[in-house]
Amino acid sequence: MKTRAELDGDEWVINGQKVWTTQAQFADYVFLLARTDPEAPKHAGISYLLVPMKQEGIEVRPIQQVDGSADFNEVFFTNARCPKENVVGGVNNGWKVAMTTLGFERGSSATTGHRRFLKEFNHIVGEAKARGKDTDPIIRQRLARTWSNIKIMEINGYRSLTDALNGTHQTAALGACNKMFWSESHQRTMELAMDILGMDAQILQGSAESVEVLPGLRRGRSDYPVDELQAAFFFSRSETIWGGAAEIQRNIVGERVLGLPKEPKVEAKQA
Numbered sequence: 001m002k003t004r005a006e007l008d009g010d011e012w013v014i015n016g017q018k019v020w021t022t023q024a025q026f027a028d029y030v031f032l033l034a035r036t037d038p039e040a041p042k043h044a045g046i047s048y049l050l051v052p053m054k055q056e057g058i059e060v061r062p063i064q065q066v067d068g069s070a071d072f073n074e075v076f077f078t079n080a081r082c083p084k085e086n087v088v089g090g091v092n093n094g095w096k097v098a099m100t101t102l103g104f105e106r107g108s109s110a111t112t113g114h115r116r117f118l119k120e121f122n123h124i125v126g127e128a129k130a131r132g133k134d135t136d137p138i139i140r141q142r143l144a145r146t147w148s149n150i151k152i153m154e155i156n157g158y159r160s161l162t163d164a165l166n167g168t169h170q171t172a173a174l175g176a177c178n179k180m181f182w183s184e185s186h187q188r189t190m191e192l193a194m195d196i197l198g199m200d201a202q203i204l205q206g207s208a209e210s211v212e213v214l215p216g217l218r219r220g221r222s223d224y225p226v227d228e229l230q231a232a233f234f235f236s237r238s239e240t241i242w243g244g245a246a247e248i249q250r251n252i253v254g255e256r257v258l259g260l261p262k263e264p265k266v267e268a269k270q271a
């Protein structure tokens with residue numbers, strides 16, 4: 001745990017660092033896991049704080065990504081302040097709140113994601129047609145598999161929405177299954193897209209004028225102008241990491257969905 005928070009009257013005083021904070025440069029608040037009880041073991045003693053971003057004591061340093069954009073950041077806290085009441089779920093109960101949040105993050109990105117993937121798929125099919133690759137039997141098979149996977153994502157998305165509507169509380173389990181499926185499938189799709197572009201994939205396909213700097217749009221930077229498919233290819237590498245790595249999703253599915261025996265724990269040696 002790299003951040004600590006201590007009470008000073010009606011405020012938490014925060015010191016430390018948090019990494020990989022997506023769009024911190026635009027945020028008004030960040031949720032932060034900070035150690036509030038240094039004596040407590042492991043996952044106990046951590047609190048989930050909603051910290052106002054626009055204040056002295058918080059420095060946001062962008063991290064440049066492989067496509068040239070800098071969507072996420074390191075955030076440094078030096079005597080940053082947060083109102084005492086901005087603890088979510090009770091002091092020292094942050095781990096549980098964080099796990100619930102992650103369950104929703106995985107779940108929500110899976111419910112409607114198929115719409116974005118279908119739009120992208122049509123773009124890829126257009127490229128295949130334009131380059132005469134739509135008659136290549138292997139490319140056709142890979143396109144068909146991609147389309148089938150998007151249909152599976154759509155059905156899984158409806159499953160998650162049905163769960164939410166019925167209040168059956170399977171969000172975390174469904175989210176873990178869906179996240180694993182779409183992120184791995186999308187990586188294969190973007191590899192297919194690059195194969196269809198062929199040698200062109202190795203040339204920067206965007207133009208300096210088309211570079212977008214709006215939040216959520218990844219198009220490199222003016223001196224490294226990737227196009228939409230190239231940007232999506234680069235970003236897909238991270239999709240099996242963010243929101244919990246694919247291997248961790250497998251553990252969640254194995255242990256919490258299928259009820260398999262838990263992974264053996266390795267105890268850290270005490271210094």
Ligand SMILES: Cc1cc2nc3c(=O)[nH]c(=O)nc-3n(C[C@H](O)[C@H](O)[C@H](O)COP(=O)(O)OP(=O)(O)OC[C@H]3O[C@@H](n4cnc5c(N)ncnc54)[C@H](O)[C@@H]3O)c2cc1C
Pocket residue numbers: 019020021022023072238241242243244245246247248251263
């Ligand atoms: C694009 C992007 C955006 C992000 N945005 C945010 C954000 O806005 N806010 C935020 O808080 N974080 C963000 N993150 C961080 C992200 O949540 C973590 O990187 C992710 O949860 C993985 O954790 P980790 O980096 O600690 O890797 P680890 O969990 O330490 O994993 C490292 C490697 O070890 C493997 N591994 C670990 N444990 C096991 C195990 N038990 N069994 C098998 N393999 C294992 C993993 O699969 C992985 O390959 C972002 C990350 C990326 C890439």
